[in-house]
Amino acid sequence: MSDECAARSIFAAVPHTAGTGRGVIAIERDGLAIAHLAARATQLAQLTERFREHFGMVLPDGARRVAAHGVAVAGIAPQRWLLIGEDAGEEFVSGRLALLEHYAALVELSDAYAVLRLRGAQVRASLAKLVPIDLHDTRFRPGDVAQTVLEHMPVTLWRLEDAPTGEPMIELAVGRSFAVSLYEALRESATEFGFCFEPTAKG
Amino acid sequence: MRINCPFCGERDLSEFSYLGDADSAKAIASAAQSEREQIDAVYLRANPAGVHRELWYHAFGCGSWLNVTRDTRTHEIFAVQLSRERTP
Numbered sequence: 001m002s003d004e005c006a007a008r009s010i011f012a013a014v015p016h017t018a019g020t021g022r023g024v025i026a027i028e029r030d031g032l033a034i035a036h037l038a039a040r041a042t043q044l045a046q047l048t049e050r051f052r053e054h055f056g057m058v059l060p061d062g063a064r065r066v067a068a069h070g071v072a073v074a075g076i077a078p079q080r081w082l083l084i085g086e087d088a089g090e091e092f093v094s095g096r097l098a099l100l101e102h103y104a105a106l107v108e109l110s111d112a113y114a115v116l117r118l119r120g121a122q123v124r125a126s127l128a129k130l131v132p133i134d135l136h137d138t139r140f141r142p143g144d145v146a147q148t149v150l151e152h153m154p155v156t157l158w159r160l161e162d163a164p165t166g167e168p169m170i171e172l173a174v175g176r177s178f179a180v181s182l183y184e185a186l187r188e189s190a191t192e193f194g195f196c197f198e199p200t201a202k203g
Numbered sequence: 204m205r206i207n208c209p210f211c212g213e214r215d216l217s218e219f220s221y222l223g224d225a226d227s228a229k230a231i232a233s234a235a236q237s238e239r240e241q242i243d244a245v246y247l248r249a250n251p252a253g254v255h256r257e258l259w260y261h262a263f264g265c266g267s268w269l270n271v272t273r274d275t276r277t278h279e280i281f282a283v284q285l286s287r288e289r290t291p
């Protein structure tokens with residue numbers, strides 16, 4: 001077997017710094033289990049109840065994200081959600097989520113997405129050059145989710161709780177084939193503030 | 204111009220695509236109609252100078268179809284509703 005078959009980061013071959021400083025730090029979120037959930041038209045109440053029983057969370061009814069016990073759920077459209085399992089493995093969808101299939105269409109998409117976490121004092125200033133949405137501290141709050149467009153690429157963003165340093169943290173999910181284009185757009189936008197990349201982060 | 208998507212909030216025009224008159228959909232073509240009526244149902248759309256209810260697709264947002272009531276002369280928007288929650 002050659003190394004051709006070994007797993008490696010989608011960002012392994014791109015430059016990992018730009019400019020000077022650490023205004024924006026991009027962290028690869030590898031190993032996430034990701035699925036789309038779409039409620040069946042007449043089953044929303046049952047789905048919400050089953051989800052609450054098994055995951056201890058209420059499915060958001062707007063563009064919001066909640067997380068508990070290593071599972072996050074983000075509202076991305078009316079009666080549609082993105083489910084993300086941390087370190088959840090391949091059995092996340094076939095196992096933990098399978099009980100939802102009576103009430104919803106469930107699609108395993110772990111390999112379809114790349115997710116980057118951005119943190120640093122200049123995250124908002126860098127993203128403001130790239131997306132047509134208001135990222136002001138009071139308009140895009142922790143827990144908020146937005147689907148929008150970044151250099152013609154459809155992206156989903158959500159804001160996490162601020163880092164202990166008080167810096168904002170935003171994660172972006174993009175179709176995996178767009179990952180390097182997204183990364184290069186972010187790196188270029190953040191160059192004036194100093195950009196650096198860090199490999200996979202847990203949590 | 205910005206459209207206030209009921210799910211996503213106020214968003215830039217560049218995230219949307221336009222389909223046209225939202226009310227012609229009432230006249231869906233059927234085999235019971237005459238050829239003339241079918242042609243009208245498929246091809247004829249109102250295009251008024253003034254207040255108009257029209258379909259927009261939030262292509263780069265939540266993917267919802269929206270019914271937008273807009274004045275085509277001023278771009279003032281009076282109402283936006285999810286097409287799935289459409290009222291007659």
Ligand SMILES: [Zn+2]
Pocket residue numbers: 208209210211212261264265266267
């Ligand atoms: Zn929307």
